Amino acid sequence: MIPTAAFITCAISLAVSLVLPVLALLIFTVKNRKQGILSAWLLGAAGFVVTQLLIRVPILNALAAQDWFIRFSQSHLFLYAFSLAFTAGLFELAGRFAVAKLMQKNLTYNRSLAAGLGHGGIEAMVLVGITYINNLAYMAMINAGTFDAAVAQTAAMGVDVGQLELLKVQLLTTSPALYLLGGFERLLAMTAHAAMSMLVCYGVAQKKVLPCTLVCLGIHTFIDLTAGLTLILPQTTAYLVIYSILTAVAVVSVLVIRRISRSWKEVSHEK
DSSP: OOOHHHHHHHHHHHIIIIIHHHHHHHHHHHHTTTSOHHHHHHHHHHHHIIIIIIIIHHHHHHHHTSHHHHHHHHHOHHHHHHHHHHHHHHHHHHHHHHHHHHTGGGOOHHHHHHHHHHHHHHHHIIIIIHHHHHHHHHHHHHHHTOHHHHHHHHHHTTOOOHHHHHHHHHHHHSOHHHHHHHHHHHHHHHHHHHHHHHHHHHHHHTTOHHHHHHHHHHHHHHHHHGGGGGGTSOHHHHHHHHHHHHHHHHHHHHHHHHHHHHHHHHHHHHO
16 A cells, blocks of 8 residues: 555645646736736747757657667766766757747846746646656555556556556655655756746847856756766765755755846846
8 A cells, every 4th residue: 555645745746846837827927917928938838848858858769779879878877877968958958049039029037037937847747747647646546456457457458567567566665755855856946947048048138148058058967967876876875965966056046046137137227
C-alpha cells in the first residue's frame, strides 16, 4: 500500500506545477490589464514548446536510436551530460530571443516577466504536472488493487509491461519527501526561467543582446549540468548539493528580476 503522505505530497507538487502557473497568470493579468500579459505569457510558453518539445526532444530521440550515440553517451559521460545541458540552454535561448524580438515593439518590463512566467510555467505543467497526475492515478489504482489487473490485461494483448511493473515498484518505494522535492524544484526552476527570459528581453530592449544572452546560456547550462551530480555522488548527497545550488540560483534570480525592474524604470524615465 502507498501511504497517505505520498498522496498528499504528490498533490502538493501537482498544485505547484499545474495550478500555481495558471493562478500566477490570472493574478498578473488582472493586476496589469490591457498590457498584453496573456499574449506575452503564451509567447513565452510557445518559446519552450517549439524549441524543446517540437525540435530538440525529437532530435534527441532520433539520436538515441543510433549506435554511435549510445556508445558516446556511455564512454564520454561528462561530455554527454554537458551536451545535453548546453543544447537545452541553447535551444531555449533561441526561443527566448525569438519571443523578445516578436514583442520588441511593445517590450515592457511586465510583458517580459509574463513571457518568463509562460516559459517556466508551461515547462512545469508539461514535465511535472502531467507526470504527477499520472502518478496519483496509478497510486490510487495500486491501493485499490486494480493496477495489477490492468497490467495483466495489457500483457494479454501482447504489449510489453516491463515499464509498468517498474513504475509500480518505484511508486511503492519512493519516499513521500521526494514527491515534495519535485514541486520545490519546479518552484525554483520557474523563478530562474522568469529571470533568464527577462534578461534576454532586457538585452533586446536595451541593445545589449550579446552579454545578456551569453549570461542566460551560461546560467541555463550550469543549472541543467547539476543534474549530473546524481551520477557521481550518493543520492542524498547529490540532492543536498543540487537543491542548495538551485536555491541559490533562485535567490540570485529574484535579485536579477529586481535589478532589471529598477534599470528598466530608470531607462524609461530617461526617455
